[in-house]
Amino acid sequence: MTQVRLILMGLGARSAIWRRVIGENPRARIVGLVDTNPARLAAGLEAHPACIGGTTLAEVASQVEADAVILITPPANRHAQIAAACSARLAILAEKPLADSLGAASAHVASAELADVPLMVGLNFRYLAVTRALVDLFRDDLLGAPAFGRFTYERWRDGRLPHLNRYPLDMAQPMLWEQSIHHFDLMRHVYGCEPVSISARTWNPPWSMYAGDANVSALISFGGGIEVTYQGTWAGNHDHLGFNWRTDCAKGVAVQAEMFGALSYARRDDRSFTPVDLPPTEMWRDDAAALLADFLAHLIDAAPLHCSGADHLKSLRMVEACIASSSQGKNINPAELNDLAGPVSRTSPPTPTVKRTS
Numbered sequence: 001m002t003q004v005r006l007i008l009m010g011l012g013a014r015s016a017i018w019r020r021v022i023g024e025n026p027r028a029r030i031v032g033l034v035d036t037n038p039a040r041l042a043a044g045l046e047a048h049p050a051c052i053g054g055t056t057l058a059e060v061a062s063q064v065e066a067d068a069v070i071l072i073t074p075p076a077n078r079h080a081q082i083a084a085a086c087s088a089r090l091a092i093l094a095e096k097p098l099a100d101s102l103g104a105a106s107a108h109v110a111s112a113e114l115a116d117v118p119l120m121v122g123l124n125f126r127y128l129a130v131t132r133a134l135v136d137l138f139r140d141d142l143l144g145a146p147a148f149g150r151f152t153y154e155r156w157r158d159g160r161l162p163h164l165n166r167y168p169l170d171m172a173q174p175m176l177w178e179q180s181i182h183h184f185d186l187m188r189h190v191y192g193c194e195p196v197s198i199s200a201r202t203w204n205p206p207w208s209m210y211a212g213d214a215n216v217s218a219l220i221s222f223g224g225g226i227e228v229t230y231q232g233t234w235a236g237n238h239d240h241l242g243f244n245w246r247t248d249c250a251k252g253v254a255v256q257a258e259m260f261g262a263l264s265y266a267r268r269d270d271r272s273f274t275p276v277d278l279p280p281t282e283m284w285r286d287d288a289a290a291l292l293a294d295f296l297a298h299l300i301d302a303a304p305l306h307c308s309g310a311d312h313l314k315s316l317r318m319v320e321a322c323i324a325s326s327s328q329g330k331n332i333n334p335a336e337l338n339d340l341a342g343p344v345s346r347t348s349p350p351t352p353t354v355k356r357t358s
Helices: 013-024 038-047 057-061 079-087 102-114 129-137 174-191 285-301 309-328
Strands: 004-009 028-034 052-054 068-071 091-095 119-122 146-154 195-203 215-222 227-233 242-249 252-258 261-267
Touching: 004 013, 004 057, 004 285, 013 028, 013 285, 028 038, 028 057, 038 052, 052 057, 057 079, 068 079, 079 091, 079 102, 091 285, 102 119, 102 309, 119 285, 119 309, 129 174, 129 252, 129 261, 146 174, 174 195, 174 215, 174 227, 174 309, 195 309, 215 309
Parallel strands: 004 028, 004 068, 028 052, 068 091, 091 119, 146 227
Antiparallel strands: 146 242, 195 215, 215 227, 242 252, 252 261
């Protein structure tokens, strides 16, 4: 049976999820571990004694036969990691976001395309059971096409928490890169269309711990006439998550009242909402397993590459459009932004990375 031989780069808390789902999938196995922390690397090698370990991806890739790498690392300063993967001809699955700037992310995508290396971004929210069920509600025989929506994510969040990506507290807009990027990507994915205009304001309340703007509000116009109002905060003044995503459609409304569930719908004349039955799920594990399965299917079976780096750039442009709109005081079309290092066009799709064996 064909297996994808994986190197894991980054052995922090998130890597435990990846090690678990890889161990549960017979189409993959771990052959290499990379971490700059000696204690984490030693613990990883103790748990996986057959693996090759090291402090750099280039070092480990030179000592083991591998097909792909999973970058379980913070988004900043990934240039050396991407370069090493491309040099070793390793397919890349990178935790989101791909980078902490549009220019850096675009450079990563361009490097992977030039090397003919598949690059997938770990947009695990697309694989949540609630996300898949929400997409299904927009059937013509149920709710019909989306027309407008309201998306709120309101909380106070301590940027120093160890499980968060390492964004500096003086970053210009930490909320946009750490959390709003997920929300914007979900909008594109669920509605199946691209934004054409964004009017936004980012701001920082007086009690915020951040030097840069921690909150954002935006009016987002999508192709086909869909309008979405968005408010996201890292520095709301109540330490409790407030999440609500309502979409008004041709025949009714869909409401997701929790980030990982509580989905319901109502048609125009219904007197109450109908809850949507969701399968039992294990948070973080099930979505990571589904994402990994898609990555392996691309490498082994030449299935389409979902959540590609090039697709991810479209969501990052929404982040950049919010920043530009707030600073310039005008509407911004994300598609017209300069990536600073545009991806290279391809005349044919990449060939599968993994060789078939009997």
